[in-house]
């Protein structure tokens with residue numbers, strides 16, 4: 001019998017994934033068993049485990065016809081790879097199974113809702129992608145595509161909606177038992193819009209309303225919507241293509257932000273009050289979130305974005321990784337993001353904690369080094385009448401390479417810079433963000449996991465994420481000050497097994 005497209009992918013990954021040495025992968029960040037990964041998909045709690053699916057092209061370390069990769073975890077940090085869940089094997093999804101959601105059905109089955117893409121030939125002989133929503137039903141390991149797919153097509157779009165950009169369904173169940181789907185679409189002005197659909201059985205859907213419209217204000221097309229409540233607010237998370245920078249905001253081209261406001265279930269409309277960027281580093285896009293069984297809102301994004309994807313230079317046979325899972329909380333109408341508390345269990349027993357005054361020098365502290373690290377640094381001005389000019393931490397460092405995070409209190413600017421991280425690609429390697437402070441006081445928590453760093457600023461007020469292609473032997477950490485800085489550091493190695 002001929003092998004199916006899914007069987008071929010499963011065989012390929014089983015044969016090739018095991019050849020990739022464990023040491024060449026991050027410890028806590030989900031990465032593809034083999035090949036390419038982008039967006040998280042179907043992030044869920046099902047059958048006693050966390051499930052993460054992802055945009056996946058097993059056959060190369062470049063984007064290609066999208067499959068859904070699959071992994072499970074008990075603590076959100078150590079992931080076990082499962083066989084690929086979906087492959088582009090039907091006429092309606094032969095060009096790819098794009099991003100979507102997973103939801104548990106009343107009969108205990110898991111429903112995957114995804115975007116099927118196929119190519120349509122135009123009169124001039126060129127082709128365009130046609131996008132529509134499809135479902136597959138399974139048991140946490142194997143999934144069968146629904147015989148009546150697709151469940152939503154371009155015919156269901158409101159007037160002016162483009163058929164080549166209709167994707168990324170996020171499905172949730174209302175208190176009244178109705179299933180709701182929000183999906184993104186491009187309107188006739190090139191701008192993104194979020195559309196709402198509803199269904200009684202998650203199989204038969206109809207259009208309800210426009211939840212939000214971009215009007216070309218925040219980028220052009222929007223991707224990967226997420227909608228949830230926190231405290232007394234509702235939050236609509238979106239990732240936008242082609243954003244224009246405003247001050248120190250939205251520098252990534254492809255960036256992720258939260259609209260914070262209120263969602264009216266009756267009208268299906270979102271009223272925005274404030275907007276907040278979710279990452280000020282280089283690499284974060286298309287996140288999904290879940291409510292954990294113990295009631296935490298946890299979000300994971302793709303730790304990359306379409307403008308920082310350059311041809312891979314590391315010869316690893318895997319490309320792409322997820323961000324650390326972040327616990328979201330809301331304080332005074334602002335979202336705070338911190339690493340999931342599960343990471344505390346992986347801190348080694350003996351931290352190095354020290355207080356130092358550093359003045360116009362670069363110092364190294366014995367025992368503070370490594371590439372799998374959880375380190376918190378508090379700094380403030382040693383002399384209030386003469387606030388320091390600059391403080392920096394350099395890490396993943398050897399004689400040739402380093403990545404740094406630096407703060408200039410007189411400008412209130414924090415900067416991440418991986419120019420010297422060993423990248424041979426001429427892409428942007430630096431980002432800045434504005435951090436308000438008193439007397440140069442700032443708290444930086446760095447989580448380094450071999451090939452990435454995530455910096456949580458002032459207990460999660462901001463995050464800056466960046467992948468690094470630096471060789472693992474570059475494991476020094478130094479602290480640099482111009483002016484006089486009072487510094488308190490607490491450094492843990494994280495267990496690598």
Ligand code: FRU
Pocket residue numbers: 038039055066098099115167168223224285286
């Ligand atoms: C976002 C995205 C989605 C799409 C997927 C394709 O990164 O462009 O909109 O579903 O990636 O891989």
